[in-house]
Each structure stands twice: as structure tokens, then as C-alpha cells.
Amino acid sequence: MARNYTIGVDLGGTNLRVAAYLEGAEFLEVLNLPTRLAEGRDSVIADMREAIEALVARGFGRLTGIGVGTPGPLQLPEGILRNPPNLLGWDGFELRRSIESALGRRIELENDANLAALAECTLGAGKTYGCDSLCMLTLGTGVGSGLVLNGDIWSGFSGMGGEAGHVIVAPHKGVPCGCGGSGCLEQYASATAIVRMMRERSGGFESTTAHDVYMLAQGGNVHARSVFSDVGEALGITFTSLVNTLNLPLYLLGGGVCEALDLFAPNMYRVLHERSYIYRLTEPANPATSQRCTRIQQAELGPRAGLLGACLLPLRMQKSAVEAELSVR
């Protein structure tokens, strides 16, 4: 019997990754290409098509669907990019139409951060802790975020849901954010923010990596330690608003900044405990609810989460179709 497989595409600002995925198992093959933004949109779409066709030609079995993840903002269901900061010049690009017309078949399309959250929920931390709802924050160059509710991505009504990296943590005189707003979490908890905060506090700091700030903090540098204390506070404020609004069982932290978890976690938990009554009622230390508590954990799948989520997306759509059919009866 032919095996069922899907193909997933992770379209990033730097890398274009395309994988074949055996349903319920693992990657069959992963192709890594550069995203040739300088060559124009058509070249990128052509590269994507060629990689997909190369995988199809392997004869892995029966291809049941193609999922594509892209940086947002992405307007769904139309599949139109809206001024995406990581795909400069692609504003208004009809990504779905372009890919579907190149391939001659339908695809499933989603924001890449939502796909990473879906993969974590299905195959990562969600599986580990038995939770089918979670919010994932990826602390990298920016702060990506995705939301999964009852096992399915919460895309929002127009595809733009799950952007918790832009919860406001500094209402007044907030640092301007790449999103056009100010005072967003991203400006206080991303690797970029960590470097900026360190420079503001310590005149001599000339490195450009958050890892160097981490090493200084590990060595006892007071400024570096205060930076991570503030990262913890910003995350504590954000989680307070998320926990009180959503009462999810699981919140995940991913991305490179997590190497400093031991430095920012104490302040994060302190703020959350002090300010969120829902957290106090459900925290692991509360004996009344320790069996069923609010957890904050590290993501488990690492950088491949987005690509895995793209591979899972067609399976999710098939499930929805079955449910929709049943509910019509």
C-alpha cells in the first residue's frame, strides 16, 4: 500500500526549506535553499516549485497535500502578504495565487509562527504535557508568536492572530517597534532588544549579539544582569495579560534568547505571580490545582518547528473537512 505523505515549505527571509513528511512519522527528505529575494518574487516561487517537483519525483507514495509557511502579516483566506517586514517589497503580493498557479494545485497557507506553534502542540511540548492549547513565543531577532486552541491554529478572522510579540508592555514612552507601534514585547525581550538595552546601560558595549550580553551577565556584569531582569519583567507582564485573558494550560518559550532562561525566569515568574490572579489560582505550586496547572515551558522542536508545522498543515485541513461534513448531517 502506498504511504501517505505531505510536503511542507518554510519560506523565510533568508532560507527556503522544503520537506517531504511521512504522515505520523518523520521527515523523508529536507531541501535547504537560499531565499533569493534579490532575484525577485518570481525566482523565489520558481525555486519553490522546482524543489517541490524534485520531492514529488522521488515517488515517496501518495502526496495528500502541500502546506506553506510564510512570515506575516498574511491575510487569509486570500493569502495576500501585508507589508511583511521579513519579505521587504512583497507588500500586497498574492502569495497563494502565485504558488497555486505555479504548481497547478491547491496549497494550504499559514503564518510561520502559527505553524511552529502547531508543530509544538502536535509533536513537541503539547504532546509531552498532554495539552491541546498553547501560546508560543519565539525570542529571536524579533519575537514571533503563535496560538493553538483545541489542537488547531487560531488564525484570527483575517489570518493575523497570534501576534503576542506585540502585546504592549510599555504603554508610555515605549520604544518604537518595527510593527509601527511602540512599547511592544518585541522591544524588550528579543535578541535585538537585549543588545540595545545593554548599549543604553553600558557605554563600552560594542558587540552585536545577545549571546555576548548573556556571557557578561554570567560573569556578574551588573548592567547585563539588569537587562535580563527587564526581559523577565516584560515577559511577566505579557504572560499576565495572556493568562488572564486566555487561561491556557501551556505557554512556550523558544528561540536563541532562551539560553538565558535561568537569568530572566526568576523575574518573569515573580511578576506573573504578583500580578495575575488566574496564575496564582493555577500555578504549579498551588496544591489545589497542581494536577492541572498553568505551565511555562521551553519549546522542544527547535528551529525545525516551522517546517514541521507546514508539513502538518494539510493534515489539519483534512481533519477540518471531515468535521465540517459531519456537522452538516
Next chain:
Amino acid sequence: MARNYTIGVDLGGTNLRVAAYLEGAEFLEVLNLPTRLAEGRDSVIADMREAIEALVARGFGRLTGIGVGTPGPLQLPEGILRNPPNLLGWDGFELRRSIESALGRRIELENDANLAALAECTLGAGKTYGCDSLCMLTLGTGVGSGLVLNGDIWSGFSGMGGEAGHVIVAPHKGVPCGCGGSGCLEQYASATAIVRMMRERSGGFESTTAHDVYMLAQGGNVHARSVFSDVGEALGITFTSLVNTLNLPLYLLGGGVCEALDLFAPNMYRVLHERSYIYRLTEPANPATSQRCTRIQQAELGPRAGLLGACLLPLRMQKSAVEAELSVR
């Protein structure tokens, strides 16, 4: 043929309202009683039982379920109250067990603010605007809030979801909140907060009602006007975080403070436009998305929304049971 009806109970700190509701139509009868908190929990439950039995004795038709709304925090599915500020002394009370044992039958139980949101979604503003997902903020003595996603209440994993009145809008030196935290929306947008802010700004203000602050603002009082400007800012900050995280099509404002909508709305929309890129991409004024936009509207059902939601709750549970049965096939 016997008509199907449900019974709904709205257990408040002051009033106990019990209604019979004809499915898909209107209230058949509403009983209004005082909530005799001073007499103890058993008296309140006994009053509830008597009112329900009186309605059943009317012979309206076939009773298909009983829904009960209560102030939170409410731990679900157990139905245990957790230190509810509006039912002092009821901490740890097993509300579900107590009511079910008094009635000798199962009930459906929910947080009252979530029920008001369910009613608005099903019969109020959600119906008007064709939206099956919304977040509702009720600006009264406190700020109540409920969340409905895809037509169903989002209770959270332990029943405590939807508390957007406790999104943090003042991270630093925030006003202490009744929830035990500080800087929550409730301290900047409730009727209580409006009176407090007016007193802080104007030594001579001795009234205890937000309506009086509103009348002063209407008359041009600078302090009163600045209070409502700050209410708008706090709502704008909150909506920014909600819109960016959830990308819902509809946000509702209810409660007495809405009489001042014309005073606080301009600042609310200004902040939201400036700080939420998701809002800018989906606001009604954006021609690209005006057909399918993010709306902020007034709630339509008024104070009866909570009682209506309690009447609708058993119908929602029946629907879920049918779906669960189908998904097992």
C-alpha cells in the same frame, strides 16, 4: 407538541434572577429575587431551587436543561468558586455540587461575564454583524469580560478564561487592583476608576458616581475631560494587545460607562490606530479590508445579557454533545 424550554439562573452579588426561556425565541417568565448573602449559602441555594421549581410547575413544555451563571473566578469543570470578590465568604464553595444536589439534576455552569458574551454573540451584536467570535468588555463597577470563539465560550482550561479586564495597561506603579495585582484595565476604565481619577485631579469632587464625572465633562470641566481621555487610552492599549493576539472581528463595550462613549472613543481609536498594526491592516477605514474589518461596537442586549446567556448555555452543551458523538464515528 410540547415546546422545548430551558431555565437560566443569573446569580449576582445583589440579585438572583431566574428565567424560563423558549428555545430560539424569548423569555417566558423572569423571577427577580434578592441574593440573601447574609443568610448564608444554603439560603441562597434554597431560594434558587424554589424559583426553579416554581417555573417548572408552570408547565411551559419540556425542560431541556438548566444553565447557571455566577461571578468568578470559577474553577471548571468542577464548579468550585475561588475567592470570588462579589460573593465574599464563598471561597472554595462547591457551587455545582451544591446546586445539583439541591435540584437532584445536572446543571450547566459558567462565569456570568462569559455568558453575557455568549448571549451577545448569539442574539445581540454578533448576530447584527454576522460574527461568531468576539470579546466583550463590560465597563461597570469593575470591568467584566467574556470571550466567545467560533460561537462557543472560551472558558480556558480551568474555567477562568476571558478576564480581559485584567490585561495590564500600567506596568509600572500601577494602581492596586481588587484582583490582587496592579495596573489592570479595571483600574483605569471602570466607573469606580473614573470616580477615583476625578478625585485625584480635582480636590472639590465629592460625588461617588461616574455619571457625575460625565456630566462635568459634558459641561467642559478640564479634569473630567482628561479622565475620559485616559479611559480611552487604557482601552486603546488593551484593544491593541487583544487585536494583535486574537485578531477577532468584533469587540464589544457594555456597561454604564458607555454613556460616555463619545468622550473616550476618540482617544481609544487613536491609540489603537497608532499602536496596533493588525488594526491598521483591518480597520473599517482601510479600503483593502473594509468589507471584513475589525469592529468595536456597543453591546446590544443590556443588563439582561447574563441571564439570556445562562438560558442559552444548556443549548450550547447539547450542540457540543452532538458534535462529540459525530466525531467519535
